[in-house]
Every structure is written in structure tokens, then in C-alpha cells.
Amino acid sequence: MYKFRLKASAFAMSYLSNEERVRELARQIAPYRGDKPAPFISAGGLKVAAARTTVRRYRGLRDYVEDQNEPVARAAAAGCQLVAFPELGAMSAISLLPGFSALYADLTKLWASGSQSDRAEAFAELCATVQGFVGEVFLNTFSQLARSHRIIIAAGGLYQIENGRLTNRQYLFSDTGEVAAVQDKLYPERWERSMGVSAGEELTPGDTRIGRVALLTASCLPNYEPFFIASAAGCSVAVAGASPFGPSSDLARYRAQESGLCLLSPGLRSRGDFGFEYHYPARIAAPRAATRSRDGSAASPEDRPLLTARVDLERAASQFDLYSADRNPAFFRALIAGGEGPAPKEGGAE
Amino acid sequence: MQQLTIAIVPTLAAPPEGAQLVIFCDPRGYVAEIDSSMMLAAAARYAIRHKVYLVPERFIAANYLCLCLLSPQGVVIGAQRAVHLNLSLREHNYYRDDAIRPFDTPLGRVALLVDVDVNMPQVARAAVEAGATLLLSSQFIQLYDLYEDRVRYGAINAAVSNGVNVAAAAGMGGIIVRCDGRELAGFSEELPVVAALDPSRCHADRDAIAAGRRLLTRHRPLLADRPAVEGGRLDV
Numbered sequence: 001m002y003k004f005r006l007k008a009s010a011f012a013m014s015y016l017s018n019e020e021r022v023r024e025l026a027r028q029i030a031p032y033r034g035d036k037p038a039p040f041i042s043a044g045g046l047k048v049a050a051a052r053t054t055v056r057r058y059r060g061l062r063d064y065v066e067d068q069n070e071p072v073a074r075a076a077a078a079g080c081q082l083v084a085f086p087e088l089g090a091m092s093a094i095s096l097l098p099g100f101s102a103l104y105a106d107l108t109k110l111w112a113s114g115s116q117s118d119r120a121e122a123f124a125e126l127c128a129t130v131q132g133f134v135g136e137v138f139l140n141t142f143s144q145l146a147r148s149h150r151i152i153i154a155a156g157g158l159y160q161i162e163n164g165r166l167t168n169r170q171y172l173f174s175d176t177g178e179v180a181a182v183q184d185k186l187y188p189e190r191w192e193r194s195m196g197v198s199a200g201e202e203l204t205p206g207d208t209r210i211g212r213v214a215l216l217t218a219s220c221l222p223n224y225e226p227f228f229i230a231s232a233a234g235c236s237v238a239v240a241g242a243s244p245f246g247p248s249s250d251l252a253r254y255r256a257q258e259s260g261l262c263l264l265s266p267g268l269r270s271r272g273d274f275g276f277e278y279h280y281p282a283r284i285a286a287p288r289a290a291t292r293s294r295d296g297s298a299a300s301p302e303d304r305p306l307l308t309a310r311v312d313l314e315r316a317a318s319q320f321d322l323y324s325a326d327r328n329p330a331f332f333r334a335l336i337a338g339g340e341g342p343a344p345k346e347g348g349a350e
Numbered sequence: 351m352q353q354l355t356i357a358i359v360p361t362l363a364a365p366p367e368g369a370q371l372v373i374f375c376d377p378r379g380y381v382a383e384i385d386s387s388m389m390l391a392a393a394a395r396y397a398i399r400h401k402v403y404l405v406p407e408r409f410i411a412a413n414y415l416c417l418c419l420l421s422p423q424g425v426v427i428g429a430q431r432a433v434h435l436n437l438s439l440r441e442h443n444y445y446r447d448d449a450i451r452p453f454d455t456p457l458g459r460v461a462l463l464v465d466v467d468v469n470m471p472q473v474a475r476a477a478v479e480a481g482a483t484l485l486l487s488s489q490f491i492q493l494y495d496l497y498e499d500r501v502r503y504g505a506i507n508a509a510v511s512n513g514v515n516v517a518a519a520a521g522m523g524g525i526i527v528r529c530d531g532r533e534l535a536g537f538s539e540e541l542p543v544v545a546a547l548d549p550s551r552c553h554a555d556r557d558a559i560a561a562g563r564r565l566l567t568r569h570r571p572l573l574a575d576r577p578a579v580e581g582g583r584l585d586v
Binding site for chain 1: 433434435436437438440446447448449466469470471472473475476489491495499500503507510511512555558559561562563565566567568569570572573
């Protein structure tokens with residue numbers, strides 16, 4: 001019954017939504033701003049925003065577009081050049097499916113009774129079936145909102161299957177509404193791996209008028225590697241926000257300090273519409289010298305729908321810390337050439 | 351392995367009762383090469399007298415900044431040269447090692463993070479990759495540079511990012527962090543800083559470490575084609 005319902009809902013949805021309809025709705029809700037884009041002079045005048053969104057069910061397309069528009073409009077009004085949303089933000093558009101409540105009940109039952117392989121199969125089938133319309137609604141909404149508000153949007157994303165690979169994919173939109181970067185999640189969570197989600201193979205940052213932006217996730221935070229690579233690739237901003245699997249952590253401050261990146265961690269809240277309740281605040285971190293408080297917190301974790309911060313990355317780049325600025329290329333070359341890392345030496349006394 | 355009681359104490363101060371591993375906390379940047387042998391002899395006598403494992407002060411040997419671990423018998427059972435240096439030491443043309451070498455001890459596999467190496471995530475990660483479950487650090491921080499967050503940045507970052515136990519002397523204070531990220535003691539300048547932990551426990555996420563290794567390898571052209579930089583920053 002579940003499979004039939006899923007196919008029928010997706011088929012019905014194909015009549016209810018199309019690219020032009022979504023774009024038109026977005027244009028109505030957020031008319032194109034013909035004036036100048038948000039001021040951006042240099043990396044010394046970067047203003048960014050991290051949204052704390054709420055995972056919920058939508059009553060219709062208009063409801064969805066209005067909900068996405070709210071933080072974007074507020075960030076644009078505050079003069080921000082970039083606003084970041086949490087990963088998987090697009091997936092709640094699944095609630096737009098006709099008959100979603102019955103479908104959700106079927107899925108919940110299947111989830112409770114099925115084996116691990118049944119769950120993984122059902123999950124892959126769900127993603128394959130809905131990715132077309134969820135992607136269409138999500139991509140067109142954010143493309144139009146970015147264009148209307150003249151703001152760069154790290155919009156989060158959705159599960160997508162491409163060439164037989166299931167990935168958690170995030171999107172970056174330029175302020176002209178084009179897709180500036182697509183990034184597959186580099187460190188999938190344990191649950192995602194059990195569902196067959198593959199890890200992204202490399203970092204694919206996007207070029208924007210405020211510099212290069214890397215789309216990372218909170219699961220990257222315990223690992224220095226993606227942040228070093230982003231920094232080496234010339235990024236000035238990275239996104240590593242909360243997900244339904246967990247919040248970002250204070251490690252964001254440390255990663256920002258060691259990589260020199262401005263790190264946006266969007267937050268996420270769920271009131272149980274999809275069976276889970278959580279409350280993960282947003283935060284913005286930057287190198288200490290780039291923040292007013294000099295502690296690396298450009299905006300401390302707060303339970304507000306939108307956090308904004310101004311960071312001075314020029315100042316951060318022009319200063320260095322005696323205690324962490326030394327670089328040892330020989331060590332690093334040996335590290336990446338080694339494959340197995342530097343050879344351990346028993347009884348290191350020499 | 352049973353619980354190991356670690357104490358961070360001022361140099362040559364008697365350890366608190368029950369301490370099994372002592373780290374000296376000293377206000378000097380390092381012990382000069384000319385004084386190193388005398389310092390090590392004094393440290394060996396201390397280890398024997400108090401029957402403790404001991405990480406004495408940082409010292410210069412053969413133009414390297416070094417740290418060592420002494421057994422309760424006063425024998426050096428492991429040593430490490432600094433992989434990175436405080437920039438003020440770079441001026442003196444000291445050499446840097448190009449590898450972190452954990453070593454096996456009765457306390458488990460130990461890596462010594464010399465001075466600012468505790469602030470370098472790639473060093474702690476390489477140590478854990480090579481099997482270390484206990485990171486011992488001794489760092490010099492100028493009085494006017496010492497603020498709690500700097501120490502937290504080093505020790506807690508190393509512990510939380512790698513799921514490994516860390517005991518770090520920094521400036522005239524210390525911090526002991528368990529492998530699950532819990533701060534067992536410190537950061538405090540009220541010495542001794544004392545805590546007990548199981549040094550063989552390690553929460554390292556081997557999958558994530560392997561994923562990081564794969565990422566570095568895939569981006570090798572990006573990283574290796576820029577020999578003057580590491581992590582995008584200039585090699586100052």
C-alpha cells in the first residue's frame with residue numbers, strides 16, 4: 001500500500017508543481033529588487049547571516065516559499081551578503097505531497113516493523129521518487145529568492161540519487177540566482193551510512209562575489225582536514241551547520257581560528273512534525289582577530305530565527321598568532337604522501 | 351588498564367599523594383642546551399624519589415626543542431622533538447622534526463606534543479592515527495598571551511576532535527581532558543591540577559580519520575602544488 005500511495009502522490013504532485021509556478025510564486029512573495037545589491041567593499045566588510053529554521057509540514061507551495069523567504073528577506077534587509085540554511089532543509093518540502101499524512105503513517109509503520117535492509121530500500125525508494133519534485137520546488141525557490149534579494153544563499157539541500165549513488169547534496173546560489181556550487185556531504189552520519197548514503201569524494205567550493213564558499217556540515221567539525229582544504233582552495237567562508245542528526249559545536253570556533261575561515265553554522269528546530277523534537281541554535285565563528293569579542297564568536301549561539309554578524313577577514317589575514325601560525329610543509333608533505341601517516345617509531349627515545 | 355592519576359605541578363614541587371604521572375609546569379620558555387643534562391638528571395632523581403612517570407620541562411637538544419617521558423626508574427622511555435615552533439623560537443633557527451612518533455609505555459601508547467604542537471590539529475590527528483591514546487603536552491605561554499581560551503583551544507580541541515585523553519601543562523597552569531571531551535581538571539593556575547583517567551580508552555572515530563586521510567590524498571595536487579603553504583596560510 002505504501003509503495004502505491006507514494007507513486008500516486010508523486011504523480012499527483014507533478015500536476016501541482018512546475019518550475020514556472022514556483023518561480024512566479026517566489027517573484028510574488030519576494031519581488032525583484034532593482035536597487036543595488038547589499039554593499040560589499042572587501043573582506044573587511046563582510047556581513048553574513050545564519051538562519052535557524054523550523055522543520056515543519058507545509059500547507060501548500062505558497063506556505064513553503066513564504067517560510068523560506070522570511071530569513072532571506074530579513075538577512076537582505078540587514079545588509080548581509082550571504083545567508084546560510086541548514087543541510088537537508090529541502091526535505092521538509094516532501095510534506096507538500098498530496099496525501100502526505102497517510103503516506104507518513106505508512107512509512108512510520110514500515111520503519112517500525114521492517115529490517116535494516118527493508119528500511120534502507122524504502123529510504124532509497126522514497127528519495128528516488130520525491131527528488132524530482134522536491135528538487136524542483138527547492139532549486140527554483142532559492143534561485144528566485146537569491147535573485148530577488150540579490151543575496152548569496154547557502155541553501156542546504158536534499159538527498160539525491162545520481163548514477164546509482166545516494167548522496168546528501170547541498171547547494172550554493174549566487175546573488176544572480178545561479179547554482180554556484182554543489183557539494184555532496186563529506187562525512188555522512190552513521191545513520192546515513194546505514195541507509196546507503198555515500199560520502200562526497202572531494203570539496204567543491206563555489207565562487208561568489210564575496211570570495212569562495214565551501215559547503216560543509218557539522219559532521220565535518222571534529223575533522224580539521226576539510227577546513228584546511230577549503231582554506232587551501234582559497235575559501236573565505238564555509239558553512240557547517242546543524243542537521244537533524246545533531247547541532248554544530250564549539251569546535252566551530254577552533255576550526256575557524258586554525259583555517260582562517262568565517263564559519264556559518266545555521267541552526268535547526270523541530271517541534272515533532274516528523275516525530276522528532278530538537279532545538280539546535282545557530283552560531284557564527286571566525287578567526288579571533290576578525291571578531292569583536294576576540295574569542296572567535298562572531299555571533300554566539302542564540303535561539304533566534306536569524307543571526308547576523310560582521311567579520312573582518314582582512315584583519316584576521318593581516319595578523320598572526322605566535323602560538324599557532326607556524327607551518328611545517330615537510331611534516332605536511334610527509335603526512336599526505338604517507339598514506340598511512342608518519343611511521344610510528346617504537347620507544348621514541350633518541 | 352586501571353585509572354591513572356595525573357598531576358600537573360610546578361617544576362620539582364612534590365606531587366600530590368597517589369599521583370602516578372607528573373607533568374612539570376614551568377615559567378621558562380625552555381631549558382637551554384647547556385643546562386639540559388643537569389635538568390634531566392634532576393628530573394630523573396625526582397622520578398625515582400617519588401616513583402612517578404615524569405614529563406619534565408621542555409629542553410633544547412641538538413638545536414631541537416624537545417620533550418621526554420621518564421619512567422619511575424628515571425630512564426627516558428620516550429622523547430619527541432617539536433614539529434612546529436612558537437614563531438619567537440623560529441627566529442633562533444631551531445630545527446623542526448617532520449614526524450610525530452607515539453611510543454608504547456606501561457601507560458598505553460603515548461605521544462608527546464611539544465610546546466605549540468598542541469595547537470596544531472594535524473599533529474594530534476597524526477598521533478592518534480599512529481595509535482596514541484594519551485597525549486601529553488607541555489607548552490610555554492607568555493604571561494600576557496595567556497588566556498583560558500587559548501589553552502582550551504589546544505587541549506580540548508585535540509581531545510574532542512580525536513577522542514583521545516589529553517593532559518597539558520600550559521604557562522603556569524594545566525588542564526586534563528578525558529577522551530570523551532570532559533574536562534576532568536582545569537584549566538587552572540591553582541596547581542597542582544590533578545585528575546584520574548583510563549589512559550587506554552580512546553574514542554577515536556576511525557572511519558572519520560580514514561575519511562580525512564582520503565580527502566587529503568584526493569586534494570594532494572591542491573596541497574602539494576603549493577609548497578610554501580600548509581592549510582592555505584603562508585609559511586611564515
